Amino acid sequence: MSDLPESRRTAARRGARPRLVLWIVLALVLILILAVAWVGVRALLARGHLERAVGDVDTLRAQLTDGDSAAAKNTAKRLEDEAGAARALTGDPVWGAAQYTPFFGANLRAVRQVSVVVDDVARNAVSPVAGVVGKLDSDSFAPKNGKIDLQPIEDAQPAVAKATRTLTKADRDADAIDTNRTLSPVTTAVAELRNALQTASAQADGANRIVQLAPAMLGHDGDRNYLLLFQNNAELRAGGGIPGSVALLQAHDGSLALQNQAAGSSFGPYDQPVLPLSADTTGLYGKITGEYMQDVTLTPRFDVSAKLAQAMWKQKFGQQVDGVLAMDPVTLSYILKATGPVQLPTGDTLTSDNAVKLLLSDVYAKYPDPTMQDAFFAAAASSVFEKVSTGGFDTKKFIAALALGSDEGRLRLWSATKGEQSRISGTAVAGELPTVSKAARQFGVYLNDGTGSKMDYYLDKTVSVGSSVCRKDGRPTSVVEVTLKNSAPADAATSLPEYVTGGGAFGTEPGKIKTLIAVYAPENAIYLGATQDGKEAALQTATDGGHPVAQLQTMLAPGQSVTFRVVFLGQAKYAKAAVQAMSTPGVDQAETEPLSFECSNPTHAG
Structure with missing residues (x-):
């Protein structure tokens, strides 16, 4: 106490x-x-x-x-x-x-x-x-x-x-x-x-x-047969170029062999399309898409092109192929950087520097006969393939060549096996229509030759795309601009071979280039308008699998150019996504350029 x-x-x-x-x-x-x-x-x-x-x-x-x-x-x-x-x-x-x-x-x-x-x-x-x-x-x-x-x-x-x-x-x-x-x-x-x-x-x-x-x-679980379409960019198709040469590629447990070869012109015309075509395809590109091998790539949908080519090969040779591969001479020039020069049976030497000019231009002056031209293309493809199949190349440069060809839309692949095709889908080689996501809104610019010639060697193309939110509801306005120029010499009508100019056989004056330009927007976009050289354009509007399409026809004389602008309205939820544009690969494939425009008048240059 x-x-x-x-x-x-x-x-x-x-x-x-x-x-x-x-x-x-x-x-x-x-x-x-x-x-x-x-x-x-x-x-x-x-x-x-x-x-x-x-x-x-x-x-x-x-x-x-x-x-x-x-x-x-x-x-x-x-x-x-x-x-x-x-x-x-x-x-x-x-x-x-x-x-x-x-x-x-x-x-x-x-x-x-x-x-x-x-x-x-x-x-x-x-x-x-x-x-x-x-x-x-x-x-x-x-x-x-x-x-x-x-x-x-x-x-x-x-x-x-x-x-x-x-x-x-x-x-x-x-x-x-x-x-x-x-x-x-x-x-x-x-x-x-x-x-x-x-x-x-x-x-x-x-x-x-x-x-x-x-x-x-590559045939590890059994032999595979593929159809190789060798596309010619001198005569454009939406999917790349006209399939001038076709060959069978066989894979056996990792070994590759080039088998039967045929000219694209030897398939068709068929009385009816070899497979049913959608109304969208026939409305934009016509029934000929399924009636000629040279026209299967009129549509930018490579899966459609591949199935048509597969059916045509089966009709002609009775053989069902397991897939389709497409490439062009520009991709071949990239591959030649890995293989080095290749000697052809004709005595010509094919190099990375001369391949494009030789295969898409000089060949027509050197070999006026179309049969000889087909033989030359076949010899070039088989000679390069032989060097590749034997391992005669720099591996890193070869992979870089395939990657560049894929990125530029020059290399395409389709498999008839659903599981394999699902893995191919969404990649650069799939050849699919534009997509939209929170990351990117894609547009497509596809060119089809209407001249019936090889004048597209001289067709220069520039593509620009831009987007801005111009409305209170937050929906983005996007503008795609396409400029084409005929860079052929002024005297092309007389200085170039008739086979190159077309000779007027399909209604186009020699030296001129007739082109169909189709601009695709992502699904659920809305077409707003278009101009040609600043004036209201006369064009066809359509849809392809839910994608709005604006298609315009142009005719250019040597030295002439045209600029086409088309405007689409997108969805507000994708307003912040980057805008991109893919396009048909020509002889040259420049990168898409950014585009600025005034919201008050998007169809006209600022």
């Missing part, structure tokens, strides 16, 4: 309470300081691990490019360790609680999410691929003794598929990181991660499709 008077005991208790509260506050402050220090130290350590992981990514990329598989495996393991350490440092309970504090919490949460994404990519994408890189590199697709070894490609399928799934998820996860309240360095880091993952995810998806498709399509 205390000897203090009651009043003094009460006062002592009252004095102890503030001291207790003070000690509690000081303890909490100390805990907070320790927590901040803990988080700060771990943040610095995590940053170091992440920075070293970024350095390892650059090293790994160089090693994979050089084919140094042993070093790549070591780097992949180090990358996995660094990423795992960063994830562990940002995953303890203190860090977890700190993520919900004002101001700093958003930054800590973003750093944690970045660490998780990088670790997932390191463990489930980089490491699996590094494990098979020694057996699977660019040289894996090069024939040795006339045959591609397909087993390593098939063995790599699970690892590449896993990596692709991981990168796709990582791309989504990175996109979901909230950077609205983060500091500039964190915001920048997240943006860089997103850009890297978007590119890596797209590249992985492409690689995965190739790895999954290649073994079966």
Whole structure:
């Protein structure tokens, strides 16, 4: 019992309470300081691990490019360790609680999410691929003794598929990181991660499709037969060029052989289209699309063109092919950069520099007889193919050539097997109509020759596209501008061979170029109007599978040009998407240019 008077005991208790509260506050402050220090130290350590992981990514990329598989495996393991350490440092309970504090919490949460994404990519994408890189590199697709070894490609399928799934998820996860309240360095880091993952995810998806498709399509599970359409850009078709030469390509467990060849002109005319055509196709391009091999690519839908070509080959030779491949002389010139010069049976030497001019222009003066021209084209195709099939090429340059040809719309592929075609769909080689998504709104500019000649060698094309929100409802207005010019010499009517000018046989004066321009918008867009050289254009409006189409006919004498503008209204939910335009590849394929316009008068140049 205390000897203090009651009043003094009460006062002592009252004095102890503030001291207790003070000690509690000081303890909490100390805990907070320790927590901040803990988080700060771990943040610095995590940053170091992440920075070293970024350095390892650059090293790994160089090693994979050089084919140094042993070093790549070591780097992949180090990358996995660094990423795992960063994830562990940002995953303890203190860090977890700190993520919900004002101001700093958003930054800590973003750093944690970045660490998780990088670790997932390191463990489930980089490491699996590094494990098979020694057996699977660019040289894996090069024939040795006339045959591609397909087993390593098939063995790599699970690892590449896993990596692709991981990168796709990582791309989504990175996109979901909230950077609205983060500091500039964190915001920048997240943006860089997103850009890297978007590119890596797209590249992985492409690689995965190739790895999954290649073994079966190259005859690993049984022989395959493909139809090769060799398109001539000197006489344009929406899908590229007129199929001047056709050949059978046989694949047997990785070995390729060029079999029967025939001139495109030897197929048709058929009394009726070889397959039923949609009303959209006949309305825009006519029944001849299905009545002549040389016209199957009048439509920009390569799946339609391929099925028609497949049916025509079967009617002529009684053989059902498993797919169709199309390419042009420009792609051949790219491939010649990988193979080097090729000697032809005619005595001509085909090089990357002279292939386009020789195959699309000089041949008509050198060999006036169309039969000799067909023989020359067949000899060129078979000679280059022979060099490729025996592995006589630089693999990296060859892959780059195919990639460039695909990007420019010069290389197309269709498979009659539904599962394979579903993997081809959505890629550059599929030859599909424009699509729309939150990332991009695509437009299509397709050209069909109406001259019945080879004058399109002299047709220059420029495509521009732009978009702006001009309405209160947020729907975007998009403008596609196409400029064509006849760059043939002024005396083309007399200086060029009659076979090139057409000689007026199809109603076009020699030297002039008649062209049908079809501009496609994404599905559910609305056509608003068009002008030709600033004046209201007389054109055909139609639809093709839900895509609004504006089609115009032009006639150009040497030196003349025409500019066609067409305006479409899009959907508000895609207003922020980038606008793109794909177009029929001619002799030259310039990049699409950006276009600015006044909302008050979009059909006229500003």
